[in-house]
Amino acid sequence: MSDKAPWITCRPELKVLDCTVRDGGLVNDHQFSDEFVRALYHACVEAGIDYMEIGYKNSPRLFPPERFGPWRHCHEDDLWRVVGDHDPERTGLKLAAMADAGKSDWQTQIVPADQSPLSMIRVAFYAHQVSEAVEMIHHAHELGYETTANLMAVSILTEEEIDTVLESIAPTPASTMVIVDSFGHLYREQIDRLYKQYTRALRDSGKEIGIHAHNNQQLAFANTIEAIILGCNRVDATLYGFGRGAGNCHTELLLGFLRNPKFKLRPLIEAIQHHLLPLRQRLDWGPSIPYNLTGQLNQHPRSAIEWREGATPDDFLGFYDQLLAEI
Amino acid sequence: MSDKAPWITCRPELKVLDCTVRDGGLVNDHQFSDEFVRALYHACVEAGIDYMEIGYKNSPRLFPPERFGPWRHCHEDDLWRVVGDHDPERTGLKLAAMADAGKSDWQTQIVPADQSPLSMIRVAFYAHQVSEAVEMIHHAHELGYETTANLMAVSILTEEEIDTVLESIAPTPASTMVIVDSFGHLYREQIDRLYKQYTRALRDSGKEIGIHAHNNQQLAFANTIEAIILGCNRVDATLYGFGRGAGNCHTELLLGFLRNPKFKLRPLIEAIQHHLLPLRQRLDWGPSIPYNLTGQLNQHPRSAIEWREGATPDDFLGFYDQLLAEI
Numbered sequence: 001m002s003d004k005a006p007w008i009t010c011r012p013e014l015k016v017l018d019c020t021v022r023d024g025g026l027v028n029d030h031q032f033s034d035e036f037v038r039a040l041y042h043a044c045v046e047a048g049i050d051y052m053e054i055g056y057k058n059s060p061r062l063f064p065p066e067r068f069g070p071w072r073h074c075h076e077d078d079l080w081r082v083v084g085d086h087d088p089e090r091t092g093l094k095l096a097a098m099a100d101a102g103k104s105d106w107q108t109q110i111v112p113a114d115q116s117p118l119s120m121i122r123v124a125f126y127a128h129q130v131s132e133a134v135e136m137i138h139h140a141h142e143l144g145y146e147t148t149a150n151l152m153a154v155s156i157l158t159e160e161e162i163d164t165v166l167e168s169i170a171p172t173p174a175s176t177m178v179i180v181d182s183f184g185h186l187y188r189e190q191i192d193r194l195y196k197q198y199t200r201a202l203r204d205s206g207k208e209i210g211i212h213a214h215n216n217q218q219l220a221f222a223n224t225i226e227a228i229i230l231g232c233n234r235v236d237a238t239l240y241g242f243g244r245g246a247g248n249c250h251t252e253l254l255l256g257f258l259r260n261p262k263f264k265l266r267p268l269i270e271a272i273q274h275h276l277l278p279l280r281q282r283l284d285w286g287p288s289i290p291y292n293l294t295g296q297l298n299q300h301p302r303s304a305i306e307w308r309e310g311a312t313p314d315d316f317l318g319f320y321d322q323l324l325a326e327i
Numbered sequence: 328m329s330d331k332a333p334w335i336t337c338r339p340e341l342k343v344l345d346c347t348v349r350d351g352g353l354v355n356d357h358q359f360s361d362e363f364v365r366a367l368y369h370a371c372v373e374a375g376i377d378y379m380e381i382g383y384k385n386s387p388r389l390f391p392p393e394r395f396g397p398w399r400h401c402h403e404d405d406l407w408r409v410v411g412d413h414d415p416e417r418t419g420l421k422l423a424a425m426a427d428a429g430k431s432d433w434q435t436q437i438v439p440a441d442q443s444p445l446s447m448i449r450v451a452f453y454a455h456q457v458s459e460a461v462e463m464i465h466h467a468h469e470l471g472y473e474t475t476a477n478l479m480a481v482s483i484l485t486e487e488e489i490d491t492v493l494e495s496i497a498p499t500p501a502s503t504m505v506i507v508d509s510f511g512h513l514y515r516e517q518i519d520r521l522y523k524q525y526t527r528a529l530r531d532s533g534k535e536i537g538i539h540a541h542n543n544q545q546l547a548f549a550n551t552i553e554a555i556i557l558g559c560n561r562v563d564a565t566l567y568g569f570g571r572g573a574g575n576c577h578t579e580l581l582l583g584f585l586r587n588p589k590f591k592l593r594p595l596i597e598a599i600q601h602h603l604l605p606l607r608q609r610l611d612w613g614p615s616i617p618y619n620l621t622g623q624l625n626q627h628p629r630s631a632i633e634w635r636e637g638a639t640p641d642d643f644l645g646f647y648d649q650l651l652a653e654i
Contacts, residue, residue: 007514187334187584188515188552217580218542222549225515252616253544256623257514266647269616273643289579289596296583316600320593 006229010260014233017051017210018044018251020276021071022098024242027283030055030069034082036275037071040239041083043271045091047255048262051120053236054079057099057109073109079117086117092262096120098150099136101129106136113144123174124150127161130168141173148176148210148234154194155185155298162194166201176208176234179227184216184246184295188226195230210234213249215241216295218287220249225257239268240276245301246291284308289316293323333556337587341560344378345371345578346539347603348398349425351569354610357382357396361409363602364398367566368410370598372418374582375589378447380563381406384426384436400436406444413444419589423447425477426463428456433463440471450501451477454488457495468500475503475537475561481521482512482625489521493528503535503561506554511543511573511622515553522557537561540576542568543622545614547576552584566595567603572628573618611635616643620650 021030021037037054044052055071056063063072070078074097088094095118099106102125110121121140125133130151137147149169154162169177179194186194191211198209211227211234213220224235237254241247252272255263290304303326307319348357348364364381371379382398383390390399397405401424415421422445426433429452437448448467452460457478464474476496481489496504506521513521518538525536538554538561540547551562564581568574579599582590617631630653634646 007516188549189334189556215545217583218545218548218577219552221545222515222552225546225549229516250545250619253619256544256619266644269643269647272616273641277641277643289599292577292580292583314600314604316596316604317593320596 007257008259010258011228011233012260014228014235014258014260015050016251016254016258016263017053017096017234017236018049018238019053019236019248020238020242020251022053022055023238023244023248025055025069025071026244027242027285028069029067030071032069032071037082039275040271041086043239043267045093046267047264048260049093049251051094051096053096053098053122054083054118055097056104057097057106057121058103059105059109061105062103074118076111076116083117088119094119094146096122098122098124099140101125101132101136104136106139110140110143110145118145120146120148122148122150122178124152124180126152127157127165130165134168134172137169137172137174147172147174148178149174150178150180150210150212152180153182153300154180155183155190159197162197163201166198170202170205170207174207176210177202178210178212178234178236179232180212181214181223183298183300184214184220184291185298186213186223187219188223191223191226192230195227195232199231208233210236212236214243214246214295215248215287216246216291216301220247221253224249224254228257240272240280241286242276242279243285245285245305246287246295247285284313290319293320297323297327334584335586337585338555338560339587341555341562341585341587342377343578343581343585343590344380344423344561344563345376345565346380346563346575347565347569347578349380349382350565350571350575352382352396352398353571354569354612355396355606356394357398359396359398364409366602367598368413370566370594372420373594374591375587376420376578378421378423380423380425380449381410381445382424383431384424384433384448385430386432386436388432389430401445403438403443410444415446421446421473423449425449425451426467428452428459428463431463433466437467437470437472445472447473447475449475449477449505451479451507453479454484454492457492461495461499464496464499464501474499474501475505476501477505477507477537477539479507480509480627481507482510482517486524489524490528493525497529497532497534501534503537504529505537505539505561505563506559507539508541508550510625510627511541511547511618512625513540513550514546515550518550518553519557522554522559526558535560537563539563541570541573541622542575542614543573543618543628547574548580551576551581555584567599567607568613569603569606570612572612572632573614573622574612611640617646620647624650624654
């Protein structure tokens, strides 16, 4: 059957990670109410999502609590307050937090896994930070967590740089190596090359390949599908595409593609209507011309974000001329 | 080189058709000002677009001029008034109009090509109308036009039905057979199957394959890329994705992918800012939850359009429940 119409069958081993709170929090400095986070938690449980990434384990020194909400740091106290009754066995949902190399006090912020509602630590890093990332993965693994390696901004690296990173990550206990298209720059042919490069380098490591796509060119969902067709079994998405700049692959679109009967769409539609739409009234995200352009040019979206937050957000031509003058 | 990084090279024989006025006009009954149409015409010329589809050649009896604007009928008088100085040789742009089987008085509405600014007639039809479509193609061809065959709603047809249509179209003088995903339902694997089926059936006909994608699942651009990678040389898109319901593949995203130096992005950004953004303030289009859902379910978007025009456009859950109750 799967040779005939694979798009109507499913692959039970494929796991979905919803990172709405973690990645979306970059739009509003993680200033979410407890009610918001709890509602999304329950939506994930009811929808059959495998992992919910509930925030960052980033440094309160670098991200002071006066400005940044609790989900930038994921203090254990905050986790217990909001999802204190969490039971991964009963719910089928595991909680994850992300720690950035260079931005996390990981030596002190991460407590042993059996004292935390968290089951997974995802380590995000740029290529030049790979040595710290390897230390972080080992540290979190020794504390009892499942770990992942998320090499960011892969679209600006050479093949040689990527190979060097993959060689360093291969022997670590990370369960998954994630292809991260931070700038929303990649076309499907490039996803194919990266997937092949990642699997070749990690062939004997037992690791899964993951995909984390951004929507600058309206390709986040399509590139995620492409990675799934190739064999990615770890997939990131956010509700309503909530995320900085152009946002992410939409969880609700992804579940429609996956066809696994354990996934339920209705709780996500409900959460979007009651919790994401009100945010959308006051926060800007999703693909628009400025994000299309930074994506096409393989640039960090920061200039587009600044333009959209500035006095003339819809002066697309002004942004285009500025961008072209700068390259 | 093209084996190494095809996404940064280009294929000069690939032609882009911008159908903003024709397909977008379904949102507002083709009530565009002359100024709007003229501005888009000049943008297409300056951007290096190959074809501009400027409207329908549909019946004024079925679409009375009291309600529908001139671009539903493309009377020659209207064409001459707005683009009377058109010169395909000088501008590199050809003008096209679409005629629907069953909705067009094609026997009387189409004048000889040498008396019209139009160079191409695109014949749109459902599978059961293929015999009329074949007559229309022959008729327009004899009047001197390039013609295309646009089989709509292909996602609800069986392979046998599609083969029967392709067999009828193969011997006609149509230059192009277009894969039309009217409901925005298709995933990339399905585009692959259809492309192979179309090329197999039309192998010896000398026809090009075209792609016309809708954005219900945010896959219009990605599916267009997929078709291009496979070999499609005729590609439809609209400015800012303007089109009924979820809209279309965005012309400005497409040009970014194509890399042909003859294409210029700036005139399109300018047209979007000055002519599409003002429309966007008062008209609803683009992917949203209701269109995601009809796309996933392989349904015509009319129920989603009605919902978005109704009293509770953002009651996504209400729409979801209604839709599920009806299937």
